[in-house]
Amino acid sequence: MTAPPLVPIVRPALGDEEVVASARVIRSGWITQGPEVAAFEAELAAAVGARHATAVANCTVALELALRALGVGTVPGRVDEVITVSHSFVATANAVVAAGGAPVFVDVCEDDLGMDPALLEAAITPNTRAILAVHQLGIPCRILDIASIARRHGLPVVEDAACAIGSEIEASPGQWQRVGRPHGDVACFSFHPRKVVTTGDGGMLSSNDAALDARFRLLRQHAMSISDVKRHAANEIVFEEYTEPAFNFRMTDLQAAVGRPQLARLAAIVAERRRLAEVYRAALELHPVLAPPHDPPLTRCNWQSYPTRLRPGAARSQRAVMQRFLDAGIATKRGVSNAHQEPAYRATHGHVRLPVSERLRDQCVLIPLFHGMRDEEQARVLEVLRALA
Numbered sequence: 001m002t003a004p005p006l007v008p009i010v011r012p013a014l015g016d017e018e019v020v021a022s023a024r025v026i027r028s029g030w031i032t033q034g035p036e037v038a039a040f041e042a043e044l045a046a047a048v049g050a051r052h053a054t055a056v057a058n059c060t061v062a063l064e065l066a067l068r069a070l071g072v073g074t075v076p077g078r079v080d081e082v083i084t085v086s087h088s089f090v091a092t093a094n095a096v097v098a099a100g101g102a103p104v105f106v107d108v109c110e111d112d113l114g115m116d117p118a119l120l121e122a123a124i125t126p127n128t129r130a131i132l133a134v135h136q137l138g139i140p141c142r143i144l145d146i147a148s149i150a151r152r153h154g155l156p157v158v159e160d161a162a163c164a165i166g167s168e169i170e171a172s173p174g175q176w177q178r179v180g181r182p183h184g185d186v187a188c189f190s191f192h193p194r195k196v197v198t199t200g201d202g203g204m205l206s207s208n209d210a211a212l213d214a215r216f217r218l219l220r221q222h223a224m225s226i227s228d229v230k231r232h233a234a235n236e237i238v239f240e241e242y243t244e245p246a247f248n249f250r251m252t253d254l255q256a257a258v259g260r261p262q263l264a265r266l267a268a269i270v271a272e273r274r275r276l277a278e279v280y281r282a283a284l285e286l287h288p289v290l291a292p293p294h295d296p297p298l299t300r301c302n303w304q305s306y307p308t309r310l311r312p313g314a315a316r317s318q319r320a321v322m323q324r325f326l327d328a329g330i331a332t333k334r335g336v337s338n339a340h341q342e343p344a345y346r347a348t349h350g351h352v353r354l355p356v357s358e359r360l361r362d363q364c365v366l367i368p369l370f371h372g373m374r375d376e377e378q379a380r381v382l383e384v385l386r387a388l389a
């Protein structure tokens, strides 16, 4: 008897629409940043309710670009502190360093795994240049509170919305808004296969500020004074200029074409994920070992991941729970990591103590949840949950 196939933590759900879209681009003769990227940008801006969106190669460079455009790392020798969370994929901290900033880590809230606004004010110094808040695993953080504190101090806010496409915030009673509107100054999305919409790799910055968006467009393409699309379309000779040192952070048309049909299906994708999450919640409500994630009021998650928590005094360890799943052919992941506990940040931030972040890393277990998950796959996960009880 052969073992049943592994239930993965995620499986990209790409189909014929994406195949047809990428073939269209290959046949068109234009494969790098061009008309498909422009259409993907316009569709994403419309989908999240932002005025502008600019596509880039991935979310890490989106964050770097956002911070640079807001002034981080632009004055040689100046210390530019960026207040953020350690409790995130290490890309968040890495983007701050890449932009020339110094990450200052604050602890997170137990319920939404995001920056605790109560700790923000005390972390602000005369060197603070920006706040970088994360909607971790797609769970909206307390962005409205964070943005209001930042505004009081004249500081810009970047949202790391890498995981959060399709997640919503109740901005005022009955007023649901998608993450990316933006609720700070700029929101950054990822299209890595681990996220909810994927282009292989890819990223996007959404904002309401035309001047800021123009900076993103300039800096993503070597600060070239005239785009190659415009240059190719011109019926007279034009010479471009390069106005400042910048980057190549472009997305390709091949990638954008693959993202567009998924964006068009976003509401259905998120609905399917919420249905799967409800099944887990029902199974975990009274479970003795694992608790379902908090579902904070005023937010609706896209369930990019499903983070269960070991209950206090649970009879099994995180490692034992994960091993039990692995033995049944089911992939899991431990809680979100903390940059300050990784070797890369030990020398600079090893002394920092963030009790909630540290506890969460060691108490969370992510179990498989993805759109396209088959009922029999979720049934196998539920079987292990029953056996653990």
Ligand SMILES: *Cc1c(COP(=O)(O)O)cnc(C)c1O
Pocket: 058, 059, 060, 061, 088, 089, 091, 092, 134, 136, 137, 160, 162, 163, 189, 190, 191, 192, 201, 202, 203
């Ligand atoms: C995935 C992720 C990133 C990085 O996104 P890439 O597109 O892979 O660069 C940044 N922040 C968070 C919170 C993420 O989950």
